Amino acid sequence: MLKIDRRLIKNFDWITLLLITALSLIGIMTIYSATRPPLGVGEHPDFYAKQMLWFVISMTALIAVVSVNYIWLYRISYPLYALGLILLIVVLFTGRTSMGAQRWLSIGPVSFQPSEFFRxxxxxxxxxxxxNIGNRFTEKIPLKSxxxxxxxxxxxxxxxxxLGTAILLMSLFVILSVSKGISRKITTVIIIIGLISIPFLGNIFWEGLKEYQKNRLIAFIDPDIDPAGIGYHIAQSKISVGSGGFFGKGYLKGTQGPLRFLPxxxxxxxxxxxxxxxxxIGSALLLGIYLLLFLRGLDTAMKAKDEFGRLTAxxxxxxxxxYFCVNIGMTLGIMPVVGVPLPFVxxxxxxxxxxxxxxxxxxxxxxxxxxLFYP
Amino acid sequence: MTLYRIKLGSYIVIGILLVFGFRLWQLQILDGDKYKRLSEDNRLRILKTPAPRGIIYDRNETPLVKNIPFFSVSITTDNPKKIDIDSLSALLGLKRQEVEEKLYRKDNSPFVPIKLKQGLSFGEIARIEAGRSDFPGLFVETDVGREYLFGKVGAHIIGYLGKITQSQMKNPGLRHFPPDALIGQWGVEALHDAQLRGIPGERIIEVDALGRELRLIQERPSVKGNDVSLSIDINIQKAVEDSFRSKAGALVALKPDTGEILAFESLPSFDPNTFSRGIVYEDWKALMDDKKKPMLNRAVQSQYPPGSTFKIITAIAALEEGVIHSETKVICTGGINFGKWTFGCWKKGGHGSVDFHKGIVESCDVYFYELGKRLGMDRIYKYADAFGLGRETGIDLVPVKERQGLIPNTEWKKEKKRIPWYLGDTFISAIGQGYVTTTPIQMAVMMSTFANGGTVYKPTLIKGEHRPVGAIKLKPDTIEMIKDALSGVINESNGTAQGARSSLTVIGGKTGTAQVVGKKKGAVAERFMDHAWFVAFAPVDKPEIALSVFVEHGGGGGAVAAPIAKKAIEAYMKSKNGQEAAAKSMTHGSQPIGGQKDAEN
Structure with a gap:
């Protein structure tokens, strides 16, 4: 199965690989700077080294994923989804709690967040x-789905x-439904139901939030309420970004992170x-890399040879x-603080x-x- | 169809990235400088280090105060809700409500330590250090506090340090002071606060988000406040404190040729150390409610009829105005009748034939009624006024307000009382009773002005300062005759103040009694006893010290007040001789006084 086709190398998407590698290296570099001990005194935490190791592991996994035709993904997608749901249930009962959320599962020495893979x-x-559902979906979204x-x-x-993954799944559900194509009638109905249910959903949503999540939303609406309390993260984040100015303070010259102002x-x-x-300059460049990555991804979707490929891409x-939008929006103080990582970085x-x-x-x-043909 | 949707998606991606780009431009370029400044503030904290306060010395360079460490406990916290307030208040021995108030003050910043309690004892420090581990951010701070080495002695002039008050914070000069700053609140500590205070140092430190100190960036050491040398001699102060023997009253001693205050006591006094250690409400209330009024500065706030001490003024007026000469004689039969009124002499049997000298030495009232009659009130007023009586002496004391006293004249009575001045008014005014009231410090200024030959100085507490504020030219004969008579009061066998006779020096003086209204015949209760006055100067031929003594309910001036004056003058003489001996030994190469002074700092 792992025989390398010549066409595979010829058509390989080097650009996407290059973009994510660049992002990962920027990430490792920045992690090194962010976690350096204050004033250079004391041991440097090995976060960057761990991330490098994970980068190697991830690269290996990527090569493995690329070498298998994605039709296999289609074939095992239902069992995978069922496995994901089971893991989510398991983590609720046996998961390790960290920072007020029960997200971690431990298998032997390895601990991981099932929701990362569930995505x-x-x-x-x-x-x-x-x-599978074909065009029936456009007329009427089955309640079962x-x-x-x-x-x-x-x-x-x-x-x-x-909260981060929940928002992601809701958005993906809508985006994928829309890309699949739904009738104008259904769209209208969804919008009307949505508008009517916002107060109810809002209330249920609000009550369902943990205290720190409520605080984050309040802080987002008015960061000046208590800059040292709930708005602290936003305020400090804006100070960090803003103090960079046009050219930045220089690599390893930032003070906000090492001095622990930035959570x-x-x-x-x-x-x-x-x-x-x-x-x-650096930030615009980084945004540029992401822009290329997104446009490349959408281009892949357009050029995909089948519907599964197109929708998956x-x-x-x-x-x-x-993830990029929620993270950058939060860092720049234009979206609420939702604990979402910046992809690859x-x-x-x-x-x-x-x-x-x-x-x-x-x-x-x-x-x-x-x-053209499935092997 | 779906391809078109994906294309639309690309536009959305580009649009949102443009929004982010715009936001980056806004934060980093438009507001970049603002955030740069904020990030600097984030990193750097400026901590004030208290400056050692200037030392207050007496005129012989004896330190009166000492700087001592003043401990307080503070806490740094980014979230007061995280603190277990119950156990914290238990640890500090404070009420829960007090701690809460401090922690939840609106203007608290997570980066500035909140002072919870000041003036800790060593026991409290030990307890706090032991329980500290439960409260991250709790620490004991050291400030500069004051110890008053002589306690109650001189407390009214030295004063004390206290926490800055709300109204003082509004003062432009004090506005930048932290809310817990200790500043001079009374006496010299308050009056010369700016000079004593010094310049606080600055430590610029790099801190983390919890305000923990990481590194010292820059340090500007504090500058010690300037020392202040007072004109007072602590030896006299101590002698005075002792000699009052728990009686209430005041003594003010001046250096006649400069107006420097050599001694200034108002008794009972208070212990300034109670204040500088952060007075508790109970102690404050006890001081305020004390019937003996220890916070009352009797030297400038007690005003009573000066009694016979005022006869000095009447005598000077009579001699200067030429209404009498030394041989003028008056017959005293124990009183004079004037219309239906009888004005008695204190000696019921009368003094017989009285001349000027005898009139003063034996304090014959009838003699002075006669002088008053010859002078008229307005001429007495002229001299009393020239000697500084009936108006503020101008002594600088904070926050105490000096009282004015009163010397009446005919115009004053017409204006204020709406009745004419009678001769009887002149009689009782001439012997310092009736409307005439003075404060102890005014009487000291009067005595000092006479002793120096007629120059009125503003009394000052600062060594070496002298500010003449008025002068009266007196005939040498007048000075000679009165000096002679005042010396007789003490040193002659018929004098009224033989209790002030000293073997160390020749003292001249005059007794006085301020009658207490409501006195019943034969009453013995102390509160009905007369107030005693005594004014004196020494040595008579070349005065170096002039003073007034006032003893509340002291009875006759000669019995209680005169011995106090003698003790004060003798203390001055001994102290002066001691200083001269020290000065002599200094020239023989022993340790200079200045060296001792530095060692005390």
């Missing part, structure tokens, strides 16, 4: 479903709680550390884009691995766009 399983499962692919996973995620500096707020050190690109082994696997699927779809 991919969800995309695979839902696109497979959309592919809403239950299985929206309500059920949503409940499990909010229970953890994992979660190597995970959720890594862009703030980067922007402080590299300024407007759309879903994966959308996933990267949503933020520290986190499971996330990097799952993003590389997702990117591997993207590359896979693009690389095999000329293969």
């Amino acid at each position: 991919i399983f969800f995309i695979a499962g839902f696109t497979a479903y959309l592919t 809403i239950m299985i692919f929206a309500i059920f996973p949503l409940i499990l995620l909010i229970k953890q709680p994992d 979660e500096k190597h995970t959720d707020f890594i862009f703030a550390v980067f922007a402080e050190e590299w300024g407007f 759309t879903g994966i690109t959308a996933m990267f884009f949503i 933020s520290y986190g082994g499971t996330a990097l691995l799952s993003n590389f696997i997702a990117a591997g699927i993207l590359i896979n779809i693009r690389t095999r766009r000329f293969e």
Whole structure:
């Protein structure tokens, strides 16, 4: 199965690989800077080294994913989705709690967040479903599909709680449904039901939030309420980004991160550390890399040879884009603080691995766009 | 169809990235400078280090105060809700409500330590250090506090340090002070606060988000406040404190040729150390409610009829105006009748034939009624006024307000009382009773002005300062005759103040009694006893010290007040001789006084 086809190398999507490698290296560099001990005194935490190791693992996983035809993903997508749901249920009962959320599962020495992989399983499962259902979907979205692919996973995620993944899944559900194509009638009905139910949903949503999540939303609406309390993250993040100026303070010259003004500096707020050190020029360049990655992903979707490939590429690109938007929007103070990592850049082994696997699927779809027959 | 949707998606992606780009431009370029400044503030904290306060010395360079470490406990926290307030208030021995108030003050910043309690004892420090581990961010701070080495002695002039008050914070000069700053609140500590205070140092440190110190960036050491040398001699102060023997009253001693205050006591006094250690409400209330009024500065705030001490003024007026000469004689039969009124002499049997000298030495009232009659009130007023009586002496004391006293004249009575001045008014005014009231410090200024030959100085507490504020030219004969008579009061066998006779020097003086209204015949209760006055100067031929003594309910001036004056003058003489001996030994190569002074800092 692992025989390397010459066409595979000829058509390989080097650009996507180059873009995500660049992002990962920028990430490792920034993690190194963000976690350096204050004033250079004391030991340097080995986050960057761990991330490098995960980068190697992730790259290996990507190569493995690319070498297998993505039709296999289609074939095992339902079992994968079921496995994902089971893992989410398991984590609710036996998961390790960290920072007020029960997200981690330990298998032997390895601990990981099932929701990181569930994202991919969800995309695979839902696109497979959309592919199978054919054009019936456009006329009437079956209630069954809403239950299985929206309500059920949503409940499990909010229970953890994992607000970031929950938002992602809701968005992906809508984006994939729209890309599949739904009639104007259904769109109108959805919008009307949505508008009517906002107050109810809003209330249920608000009550379902943990205290820190409510605080974050309040802080987002008015960061000046208590800059040292709930608005602190936003205020400090803006200070970090803004103080970078045009040219930035220079690599390893940022002060916000090492001096611990910036919370979660190597995970959720890594862009703030980067922007402080590299300024407007560096930040614009980084945004440029992402833009290329997204456009490339959408281009892959357009060039995909089948509907499953097209929807999967759309879903994966959308996933990267949503995480990117929520993260950067939060860092720049234009969206609420939701604990979402910046894809490829933020520290986190499971996330990097799952993003590389997702990117591997993207590359896979693009690389095999000329293969007309399933092997 | 779906391809078109994906294309639309690309436009959405580009649009959102443009929004992010715009936001980046806004934060990093448009507001970049603002955020740069904020990030600097984030990193750097400026901590003030208290400056050692200037030392207050007496005129012989004896330190009166000492700087001591003043401990307080503070907490740095980014979220007061995280603190277990119950156990914290238990640890500090404060009420829960007090701690809460401090922690939840609106203007608290997570980067500035919140002072929870000041003036900790060593026991409290030990307790806090032991329980500190439960409260991250809790630490004991050291400030500069004050110890008043002589306690109650001189407390009214030295004063004390206290927490800055709300109204003082509004003062432009004090506005930048932290809310817990200790500043001079009373006496010299308050009056010369700016000079004593010094310049606080600055430590610019790099801190983390929890305000923990990481590194010292820059340090500007504090500059010690300037020392202040007072004109007072602590030896006299101590002697005075002792000699009052728990009686209430005041003593003011001046250096006649400069107006420098050599001694200034108002008794009972208070212990300034109670204040500088952060007075508790109970102690404050006890001081305020004390019937003996220890916070009352009797030297400038007690005003009573000066009694016979005022006869000095009447005598000077009579001699200067030429209404009498030394041989003028008056027959005293124990009183004079004037219309239906009888004005008695204190000696019921009368003094017989009284001349000027005898009139003063034996304090014959009838003699002075006669002088008053010859002078008229307005001429007495002229001299009393020239000697600084009936108006503020101008001594600088904070926050105490000096009282004015009163010297009446005919015009004053017409204006204020709406009745004419009677001769009887002149009689009682001439012997310092009736409307005439003075403060102890005014009487000291009067005595000092006479002793220096007629120059009125504003009394000052600062060594070496002298500010003449008025002068009266007196005939040498007048000075000679009165000096002679005042010396007789003490040193002659018929004098009224033989209790002030000293073997160390020749003292001249005059007793006085301020009658207490409501006195019943034969009453013995202390509160009905007369107030005693005594004014004195020494040595008579070349005065170096002039003073007034006032003893509340002291009875006759000669019995209680005169011995106090003698003790003060003798203390001055001994202290002066001691200083001269020290000065002599200094020239023989022993340790200079200046060296000791530095060692005390």
